Amino acid sequence: MKSSRLHLNLLRDSEKLSSSPVRLRVMLPVMSLLACAGCLVWWAMLATQLLLVKTQVSSLQDDIAGKEKDHANILAQMTEAREKQAQLDQLEMYSAARNLYGGMFARLAEVMPIRVQLTKIDIPDQPPQNLLPPGGKGKPAWGPTGTVERMSMRLMGRTTKETPVLSLMESLEAPEFTNVLVVVKDPRAPDVSPKVHSFRQDGTTAEEGSRLLLFDIEYRCRPRVFEKAPAQPAGNAADKAKGDKKK
């Protein structure tokens, strides 16, 4: 069936009105303007944000530049503090390594037999350590490699007979001396103390014409330990403080 063509419309196109309340001829320019305004606002916000970020960056850069000097100063102070702390630690180690001999000498006078004359009491220095690495090749170490120093005390003197010396050696085995001196009498032990280096007759004669005997005895002492003193527990420290007060 062909198209009928029966629309006998008496209206012209120009007389047809739009039923839409939104008219394109009005809304298009309005929407365009709104879109432009929106874009402008958006760009303005972007530009503002960019400006803010740039300002923040420059202020941060200035701040960092200002703090670099302080930072270097702090680093130097930290280095100095570390050095001081190392010195303090060293001093503390030395303090901990201190062996007191005064009390022992004072007691020594009390137990000294009549017929014994001490000619020399010597606590010798440690021989210099070998700082070279094993095999002797390479650079030597900067400082001592060990933290323990062996200490010894040599008693040299004169006597008229053997008995007073033996009496002295027995006296030195008392607890007042063994906190300083080490006594190991077992002959199978590798390091026996005291060690009698010599016990011989002196060539000179005494005033009464009697012959004198020279002796040289070495006692091993408690070693010097270069370590920090272990921190005492808080409870123990408090108890100790209470005990001191009671006393």
Place this chain on the structure above:
Amino acid sequence: MQIQLTKTKTIEVKLPFGGGGGGGGKSRRRGPSDVVGVEFGSGDPRGCPAVRLTRKKGRLHVYAAGFVKPPEGEIPQSWEELSKQATWSLPVDFQAPGAALAVSTPDMFLRQTTPDALTADSVSAPKAALEQPGRKKIGLKSLKSEPAPAAGPAGKTPAPPAGVATSNNGTRFVVQPLADESFIVESGMPEYQVLWLSRLLPEGKRPTAVSVQAYNAALLSSVLNQPEFVEADGNALVLFMTRESVFFAGYQEGRLLLLRECPGAQGHVFMRETVKKRLGLDEEMVDSVLNESLIDPTPVLEPFARPILQQLEISMDYLSRRHALKVDKVFLLGLPSGAQYWSKMSEDALKVPLITPSTFAGMELPAKGSRVPEMDAAQSQVFLGAIGAAVAAMEVGE
């Protein structure tokens, strides 16, 4: 495509792929898919018949049908009354984007004529008739009509392009060629009435007028979607019975081939009054008598129907001889009651029954029944003009 340069100069641009051209070669596109057809000036006490049609997947759907309250103002009868512009607001169910108005006024016309006769009419029109009083600017729109068609080289006025509303002698008219191209169909009404109707439905609110058609012209499209019409490949003769006139329309392959008004025949209002008087019935009984078989009103109807059936026979004979169109189906549309008696009389006289289908036949009705009142085929005839206007507006967008 025509571009108007000035008031008097117009150029025509022909675009490839059929994008240009004017007149009969004008490109056609599908019209709107949601239109409310309203019969304006029906005289029905219930209101103006209105039908809202939508097109979905090539099928027409009836969204709503009913009667709407007419506008407050009266259609102008002169240019002076044009300033009394009324506005009209339709109920929600009928607020389609576009409205097609089928206007029934005494001044409208629909006729078959020839291009030569149309040209002669426009040449003989006195120029003074163009200068109508009151043709001045009212509101936002200029009321100036188009100038009269310029005379051609031979002194003849060229025929107006088909399907384009044209003004002449204070009358707005539009023509369309028939299937037989030597004839045209012309429809029109006074220009001031068209202008008034164009602004009856205000801008920016649904609906607005997309089509203003004479009522009789709108009827021509009302049959196009009838299933039996489609089944007959658009070859049919339709007897349109309006309130005050009767006319035939012959279709060949869906195109109008013949348009003839029955001379001396009056519409169904006169017929109804005659039955009422002759049988001594009151107003309520007339429809009962015409729709039921208790009383046979054939003797009363026969004097009324005889000349019309004679004209029907002449028309069928004309179509058969002149166009070799053998019409098998004859429709009787627009008659609200008594169609079965007309069919019987036609069958007795011409051996051709008259088909009176529901005007909504061939369309999908809404599932929600409240939007369309329940009615039988005879009662649905009152919506014929509204449906025809909407179908015509949806058929072709201009």
